[in-house]
Amino acid sequence: MTLAVLLLATLITQGSRWAALSLPTARGAMGQVVDRVPVPLFAALAVVSLTGSDGRLTIDPPLVAACAGALLTVPRRSLLLTLAAGLAGYGAATLVL
């Protein structure tokens, strides 16, 4: 049963990816909507990635410190700097607490 389920799940997962990149490029009004999606998408994913295994938001001090460190670097608009600051915030909070 498990192997059959995994095969079907693989078909669904990979099929959705193939479909997503096979579709024609969105144009007109839909294209404008699609162009506006990345910013709210990443902001919403940032919030969702703060949830624990029960799906609820996690208020873990090192995690909060990591996000605070990352947010401090937002004006610099550098991904590597943001990652480094986030890790530094996490490390500092872990050491202090």
Place this chain on the structure above:
Amino acid sequence: MSSQTATLREVATASAPVAAAIGIFGVVYGAAAKPILGPLATVFASVLMFSGAAQFTIVALVGAGASTVAVLGAVTMLALRHLPLGAVVRTRISGPLWRRLALASFLTDETVGLALTLGAPPHQTMLVSGVLAYSSWVIGTLIGVGGVSLAGIEDLAGALFPVLFVGLTALTTRTRGDVARSLIAALGAVALIALWPQAGALGAVAVAMLVAMGFRR
């Protein structure tokens, strides 16, 4: 890094921490899935599926004795988010269908984010970051199946994802309208999670689509 001159080495450098975090979760997945799916099926799933969200969901549901329909239904709900993700990156990836299909297996939240924000051509970024993430995921799974435990580092890896998405939000924000959309989407996601804790990444996509449709400035 956001200029149009980013090299593949810069793409690899930016992708490496993300791939490392994905590898750590691969270890966690391998260790968790082995007693439920068996070692072969655990590795098989990572090699063919490459979807942490779907694979963790399968392990949880199979472990709880859920029906096949319930498992496949949950996987389908998670897979739906690939459609808007693909639509976003599709406008930036041209070329023949075979190339897009070859890249499709690397379509994840993280690779799309990197493809949209790093300066290199998006298809190259998806390929480099995708190969790194996929390799890390499969190797991590093998290590987890082998019996290695990474308790402690798991929390650190978990902290990388919100940090990554904060960075990606910053990189894609260019106008005051973008700032407003990011804040509204974040608040919307908080509200959605409060109402429906299992909304997950699909909920984030739904919030983003609503915000993109509703706030045009």
